[in-house]
Structures are given as structure tokens and as C-alpha cells.
Amino acid sequence: MTNLAVRVIGADRPGITADLMSTLAALEADLEDLEQVLVRQRLILAAVVATDRPDSVRRELAAFGARHGLSVQLDEVADAGTQPAETQIVTVLAPTITAAALEIITDTLGSLGANIDRIVRLARYPVYCYELRVSGADAEGIRSAVTAAGAAARVDVAVQRETLGRRAMRLVAFDVDSTLIQGELIDEVAKEAGCGAEVGALTVAAMAGELDFESALRARVALLKGLDVNVLMRIAAEVPFTPGARTLVATLKRLGFDVVAFSGGFSMMTNIVGERLGLDATHANDLEVIDGRLTGRLEGRVVDRARKGELLAELAGRAGIPLAQTVAVGDGANDLDMLGRAGLGIAFNAKKVLRDVADATISVPYLDVVLFLLGVGRSDVEREQLTRADPPKAVE
Known part of the structure; x- marks a missing residue:
């Protein structure tokens, strides 16, 4: 038997693939492999067929190409290997991705002995995103080099092993401040309390890991003593979401994910944010309140860096979800664990x-690009919005 690689290129229209399959079937050729992609209405189809009549296949496929005005190229190829190679998914995203940027990324991959098996565009809105399927190198071996290349090319790059687990993520946990929402809730509350500068400075230092989080939190809460709780609830009801947050959460929920939030902020506020977004659960710090006003003290255990890590493990455990099938998204030192x-x-x-x-x-600045790291393309999101009985709101 002879293995022939078939490449079909040209303007697309209905019936081309059906005619190709009919032609191969009439020749009793065995279809060993098949890939097809459409780029701006240009068809690129690749197949491998095994046949004991290679001359007949060449002749009939030339006639097929002439019928449809297509370029058809054939080459003899070796049998495919049976040992699957370890593969990685390299995701590249940025507002624009130039050929020069991709040159830097792909040249780095090549220098590490990695081969690019496939490239798929996942989005061109709100950012461009390409997913590269790479073989010949392990994820840890290429991550640091490719990340550095991404920085040089001014694009974001993520490297993940291509595993069943990557396609089976089931729980996503978010930080709240500066992740799900724009800004820091405690800073907005402090402005109302007349201590914005003092609290803001403590927030910046805590999020950068320069101050112990719990000490900084208690110091900030003490400055809020006497504030009416209605102020906090009003701020939580009005705070703007990060662009793409509604789309992201609605899509994750539609895909069957559990979506939760862990915050070093205040539960009376994050509960409202969670309700507005449709989260499954929120966990944050409880403020002591007497006669409708803050006492300047906290109740219960502080939700700090360690507690956020514990909460992820606890919620995943109760739901029977392995930690390997969880995703966490955050912005500060409090999210490290x-x-x-x-x-x-x-x-x-x-x-x-x-x-x-x-x-x-x-x-x-678009939170919904998290979907691209999960392999969900923009067209998938848009189709889902069109078919929903209760479509999510447009990207904020």
C-alpha cells in the first residue's frame, strides 16, 4: 500500500468535501487522516490516504481539482508513528499580534526542539488570540523561555500540558477586588468615611506583599469605625465590573462550571457582587456591626492568603472535584496560595x-479572555449568546 498526503486549497463552497470523499470511496482508498480549515472563505484541506492504486488516485484527484477550480497536491509519505508524543498548548494573546511577535514566539519554540503541529485562532475580539499545539518538548522545559519571549514580543503567553484534565476544568475561583470588579471596595468605602488616603496606602502595600495582610486589614477596618452599613451596601450595588466579567461568568455557568469568589474584603459587599454576577458562592471577612454601624472590628477568621488556598481545597473537595481540575484567577499577593x-x-x-x-x-483589561486559556473561542461564546433563552449581557 502507498500512503499519499493530499492537500486541497482554493475557494470554498458547499459540496467540495463530499465530492472528495465520493472520489476516494470509488477508488477504494483508505482514509488515514483528515484535517480541514476555512480561512477567509479559503479552504485548506489535508488528508492522508492509503491505496494500492496510486496512479489512479493521482489521476482522479486531478480531475476533482479541475471540476472545482482547486489546487490539489499529492506527496508520498511514510506510515504514521504509533507512540503519541507529549503535547503542550501555547496560548498567545494581545490587542494585536504581529508577524514579528509570532516570529519571536515560534523561533523560541524551534530553538527548544518543539514542533508546532497546529495553530488555531480563538479570537480577534476583544483581543487577538492564537492557540498553538506543540510537540517535542515538555511544558516546564519551554514555559520560562516562551514566557520571556512573550515579554519581548509584548504579548501574553501561557503554556499548558495538553491533557484530559485541561479539557475537564470544573471549578473556577476568582478574587474580587481588581479582578471581578474595577478597583478596591475597601478603598471606595474609605473615601466615604473620609480616610481614603490612609486606607489606600495600606491596601497598596498589602496587595504588593509588603505588609502582613491581616495586620493591614485590621488597621484599615479600624479606620472605618462608625460608618453606616448602608454605605457599604450601596457601593457594592453600584461598583462597576471588570470588562468581560458578566460574559465570562455567564459562559462558565452555561458550560457547567462552579464559579465562586474568595475575597480579603467584606462579606456584606461581596455577597451583593456575587448576586449581581450569579456566582455560586462568595467567601470574605465579616465586619462587626452594632446598631447599623461598623465597630471597626472583624468577626471570625480572616480570609487571607492561606485561607483562600484552604477554601479552594475545601470547596473542591465537597464537590468531588480534584484540585487539578480547578482554576484560580487573582491579582495580588493575597492570591498566591x-x-x-x-x-x-x-x-x-x-x-x-x-x-x-x-x-x-x-x-x-478584559476578564473574559480567561475563556481562551480554557480553549473556548470567541465564536463559541457568541454562538452561545445567540442560542440562549436568556442571553448574557454584552461585554461591559
Whole structure:
């Protein structure tokens, strides 16, 4: 038997693939492999067929190409190997991705002995995103080099092993402040209380890991003593979401994910944010309230870096979800343990302390690009919105 690689290129129209299959069937050729893609209405189809009549196949496929005005090329190829190679998924995203940027990424991959098996565009809105399927190198071996190449090319790059687990993520946990929402809730509350500058400085230092989180939190809460709780609830009801947050949460829920939030902020506020977004659960710090006003003290255990990691493990355990099938998204030092324990830890416009340890980083201001790291393309999202009985709101 002779193995022939068939490449069909040209303007697309209905019936081409059907006619090709009919031609091969009439020749009793065995179809060994098949890939097809459409790029701006240009068909690119590749197949491998096994035949004991190679001359007849060449002749009939030339006639097929003439019928449809297509370019048909054939080459003899060896048998496919039976040992599957380890593969990685390299996701590249940015507001624009130039050929020069992809040159840097692909040249780096090639220098590491990695071969690019497939490239798929996942989105061109709100950012461009390409997914590269790569073989010949392990994820840990290429992650640091490719991440550095991404920085040089001014694009975000994520490297993940291509496993069943990657396609079976089931729980996503978010930080709230500067992740699901724009800004920091406690800073907005402090402005109302007349202590915005003092609280803001403590927040910046805590999120950068320069101050112990619990000490900084208690110091900030003490400055809010006497504030009416209605102020906090009003702020939580009005705070703007990060662009793409509604689309992201609605799509994850539609896909069957459990979606939760862990916050170092205040539960009376994050509960409202969670209800507005349709989250399954939120966990945050409880403020002591007497006669409708803050006492300047906290109740119960503080939700700090360690507690966020524990909450992820606890919720995953109760749901019977392995930690390898969880995703965590955050922006500050308080999210380190949560991202570290998750199967996929994503740093969203994050402080350097978190970027340095995350599995993936996002530096664009659109939260819904998290979907691209899960292999969900923009067209998938848009089709889902069109077919929903209760379509999610457009990207904010």
C-alpha cells in the first residue's frame, strides 16, 4: 500500500468535501487522516490516504481539482508513528499580534526542539488570540523561555500540558477586588468615611506583599469605625465590573462550571457582587456591626492568603472535584496560595509577586479572555449568546 498526503486549497463552497470523499470511496482508498480549515472563505484541506492504486488516485484527484477550480497536491509519505508524543498548548494573546511577535514566539519554540503541529485562532475580539499545539518538548522545559519571549514580543503567553484534565476544568475561583470588579471596595468605602488616603496606602502595600495582610486589614477596618452599613451596601450595588466579567461568568455557568469568589474584603459587599454576577458562592471577612454601624472590628477568621488556598481545597473537595481540575484567577499577593493550589493559576493584571509564580498571565483589561486559556473561542461564546433563552449581557 502507498500512503499519499493530499492537500486541497482554493475557494470554498458547499459540496467540495463530499465530492472528495465520493472520489476516494470509488477508488477504494483508505482514509488515514483528515484535517480541514476555512480561512477567509479559503479552504485548506489535508488528508492522508492509503491505496494500492496510486496512479489512479493521482489521476482522479486531478480531475476533482479541475471540476472545482482547486489546487490539489499529492506527496508520498511514510506510515504514521504509533507512540503519541507529549503535547503542550501555547496560548498567545494581545490587542494585536504581529508577524514579528509570532516570529519571536515560534523561533523560541524551534530553538527548544518543539514542533508546532497546529495553530488555531480563538479570537480577534476583544483581543487577538492564537492557540498553538506543540510537540517535542515538555511544558516546564519551554514555559520560562516562551514566557520571556512573550515579554519581548509584548504579548501574553501561557503554556499548558495538553491533557484530559485541561479539557475537564470544573471549578473556577476568582478574587474580587481588581479582578471581578474595577478597583478596591475597601478603598471606595474609605473615601466615604473620609480616610481614603490612609486606607489606600495600606491596601497598596498589602496587595504588593509588603505588609502582613491581616495586620493591614485590621488597621484599615479600624479606620472605618462608625460608618453606616448602608454605605457599604450601596457601593457594592453600584461598583462597576471588570470588562468581560458578566460574559465570562455567564459562559462558565452555561458550560457547567462552579464559579465562586474568595475575597480579603467584606462579606456584606461581596455577597451583593456575587448576586449581581450569579456566582455560586462568595467567601470574605465579616465586619462587626452594632446598631447599623461598623465597630471597626472583624468577626471570625480572616480570609487571607492561606485561607483562600484552604477554601479552594475545601470547596473542591465537597464537590468531588480534584484540585487539578480547578482554576484560580487573582491579582495580588493575597492570591498566591489560591493560584498555587489550582490546576491552572491565572494572574490578571497582577502584581509582580503573583505574575512570577502564576501558570498564565493576562495583561489586557478584559476578564473574559480567561475563556481562551480554557480553549473556548470567541465564536463559541457568541454562538452561545445567540442560542440562549436568556442571553448574557454584552461585554461591559
